[in-house]
Amino acid sequence: MARKQGSHAGITGPKVREAALRLFARHGYAAVSMRQIAAVVGVQAGALYTYTPDKQSLLSDLMLEHMRELMATLAEAPGDAGPLAALEGFVRNHIRFHLPRADAVFVSYMELRNLTPENFARVEALRRQYEAVLEAILERGAEAGMLRRVDARVTAMALIALMTGVTNWYREGGRLPRAEIEEIYWDLVRRAVAA
Amino acid sequence: MARKQGSHAGITGPKVREAALRLFARHGYAAVSMRQIAAVVGVQAGALYTYTPDKQSLLSDLMLEHMRELMATLAEAPGDAGPLAALEGFVRNHIRFHLPRADAVFVSYMELRNLTPENFARVEALRRQYEAVLEAILERGAEAGMLRRVDARVTAMALIALMTGVTNWYREGGRLPRAEIEEIYWDLVRRAVAA
DNA sequence: TTTCCTATTGAACGCCTGTTCAGTTATAGC
DNA sequence: GCTATAACTGAACAGGCGTTCAATAGGAAA
Numbered sequence: 312m313a314r315k316q317g318s319h320a321g322i323t324g325p326k327v328r329e330a331a332l333r334l335f336a337r338h339g340y341a342a343v344s345m346r347q348i349a350a351v352v353g354v355q356a357g358a359l360y361t362y363t364p365d366k367q368s369l370l371s372d373l374m375l376e377h378m379r380e381l382m383a384t385l386a387e388a389p390g391d392a393g394p395l396a397a398l399e400g401f402v403r404n405h406i407r408f409h410l411p412r413a414d415a416v417f418v419s420y421m422e423l424r425n426l427t428p429e430n431f432a433r434v435e436a437l438r439r440q441y442e443a444v445l446e447a448i449l450e451r452g453a454e455a456g457m458l459r460r461v462d463a464r465v466t467a468m469a470l471i472a473l474m475t476g477v478t479n480w481y482r483e484g485g486r487l488p489r490a491e492i493e494e495i496y497w498d499l500v501r502r503a504v505a506a
Numbered sequence: 507m508a509r510k511q512g513s514h515a516g517i518t519g520p521k522v523r524e525a526a527l528r529l530f531a532r533h534g535y536a537a538v539s540m541r542q543i544a545a546v547v548g549v550q551a552g553a554l555y556t557y558t559p560d561k562q563s564l565l566s567d568l569m570l571e572h573m574r575e576l577m578a579t580l581a582e583a584p585g586d587a588g589p590l591a592a593l594e595g596f597v598r599n600h601i602r603f604h605l606p607r608a609d610a611v612f613v614s615y616m617e618l619r620n621l622t623p624e625n626f627a628r629v630e631a632l633r634r635q636y637e638a639v640l641e642a643i644l645e646r647g648a649e650a651g652m653l654r655r656v657d658a659r660v661t662a663m664a665l666i667a668l669m670t671g672v673t674n675w676y677r678e679g680g681r682l683p684r685a686e687i688e689e690i691y692w693d694l695v696r697r698a699v700a701a
Numbered sequence: 702t703t704t705c706c707t708a709t710t711g712a713a714c715g716c717c718t719g720t721t722c723a724g725t726t727a728t729a730g731c
Numbered sequence: 732g733c734t735a736t737a738a739c740t741g742a743a744c745a746g747g748c749g750t751t752c753a754a755t756a757g758g759a760a761a
Contacts, residue, residue: 323738338619342536345719357721358739366719421616424533465682465690468675469668476667480660487660495660503698518708540749552751553709561749 324362326352331369336414340370340425370422371430377415378437384408385444394452395501401445402500405474406493413478420475442467449504458504470500519557521547526564531609535565535620565617566625572610573632579603580639589647590696596640597695600669601688608673615670637662644699653699665695 330351334343345366349356363369388400409416423431445467452458474496481492525546529538540561544551558564583595604611618626640662647653669691676687 339534339536341534342620344717346717354738355740356719357741360720361738425537462682462690465675465687466694469671469691469694472671472674473664473668476664476671479667480663487657492660495657496664499661499664499698502700503694505697539747541747549708550710551749552711555750556708 323352323354323358327359327362328369328373332373332414332418335370335373335422336417340366340418340422367427367430370418371426371434373415374419374422374426374430374434375437377412377419378434378441381408381441382437385441394448394455394457397448398452398458398500398504399497401448402470402474402497403493405471406477406496407489409475409478410481410489410492411483413481416475416478442471445471452504452506457506459506461504466504470503473499518547518549518553522554522557523564523568527568527609527613530565530568530617531612535561535613535617562622562625565613566621566629568610569614569617569621569625569629570632572607572614573629573636576603577632577636580636589643589650589652592643593647593653593695593699594692596643597665597669597692598688600666601672601691602684604670604673605676605684605687606678608676611670611673637666640666647699647701652701654701656699661699665698668694 327348330348331343334348334351344356345359346356348369349359352359359369363372384404385401388397388404392400419434423434426434446463449458449461449463449466453460453463477492477496487495522543525543526538529543529546539551540554541551543564544554547554554564558567579599580596583592583599587595614629618629621629641658644653644656644658644661648655648658672687672691682690
């Protein structure tokens with residue numbers, strides 16, 4: 312038996328990535344076999360190699376795509392806003408982006424160690440870029456007197472950890488609506504660094 | 507060949523746990539084989555089973571020990587302090603405990619998914635206890651008027667993520683001394699929830 | 702010196718791994 | 732209706748996995 316019905320390239324490809332993301336997030340990259348991914352997609356393991364050259368690329372593609380999407384959302388933000396507005400935009404954007412992407416966040420933060428050195432460097436470079444944006448906002452804010460003088464690097468790392476942590480406990484349809492969670496986190500960040 | 511020299515039970519046992527912790531942190535539980543652990547210890551894979559019934563117990567024992575140690579440090583804190591002092595004690599204790607334990611923290615937060623349901627429940631119960639201590643401090647502080655009224659559950663999770671994130675970037679012998687890092691984090695937390 | 706026992710080896714078990722590939726089928730284009 | 736080809740199967744590959752266990756070496760106790 313081969314294809315069962317219709318042309319599947321445009322359907323199976325995304326399905327492979329979705330299944331891999333979900334399984335990597337639930338059980339970890341190393342614990343998931345190509346046969347398990349194939350079973351979820353509904354094909355044999357060999358068929359996966361039409362869509363990825365190997366398992367490693369499946370992981371690194373997912374992580375690079377996640378980081379590129381995140382960076383793209385930053386580009387949409389208005390560049391001429393004041394430091395406080397810029398910070399608010401960054402925080403709200405971060406929460407909004409991460410909340411519905413628990414799986415991708417989990418994978419992106421947990422599976423760095425399973426990347427080859429080259430792929431690790433690529434993902435890490437994007438992450439540094441993202442962190443640098445927040446650092447710059449903190450520094451501009453301090454110069455403008457709108458934010459406290461802080462160690463920009465450490466504070467940026469601390470705030471990003473604070474915000475990203477939302478995916479540790481948030482569950483779809485939970486006690487709090489997303490907008491309220493966004494308010495709580497923005498409130499915490501603002502107070503932590505306000506002048 | 508059997509034993510090479512001396513009685514090793516008291517030495518090999520800890521070495522096995524140390525090697526496992528280090529390797530699990532670096533490469534992940536699923537990616538590390540019993541043969542790799544044995545190689546670091548300097549024995550054959552079969553010898554590990556003198557010290558652990560199986561690989562799963564090796565992981566769950568490490569995680570349970572980590573959480574029990576963490577809970578033990580809380581018990582040392584003075585119970586009659588005011589809410590602000592209690593919060594400060596909690597934060598400083600958390601940073602001080604986590605800073606030199608990057609491997610154990612990594613494993614404890616990353617490998618929950620590789621625990622059997624029973625072991626997961628045990629570790630999770632301890633974690634909930636720990637989070638509840640911070641929640642209680644936040645609630646007491648709000649009642650006493652020393653801290654802002656906040657959603658205690660969400661805020662506790664956010665603050666713990668903020669603090670634990672220190673292990674993401676801290677490296678022994680880095681730019682900042684530990685005491686200064688502790689100050690920065692306490693400052694961020696205090697301002698975030700101060701009345 | 703002999704005996705006992707703990708710590709360890711090294712081989713073996715059945716099973717699973719990522720990946721390759723010749724063969725097969727269903728569809729799209731002519 | 733025919734043909735070219737993209738999509739997929741299913742078997743095979745070599746190698747690694749966690750775990751078990753009879754055999755054995757070496758120190759401790761007598």
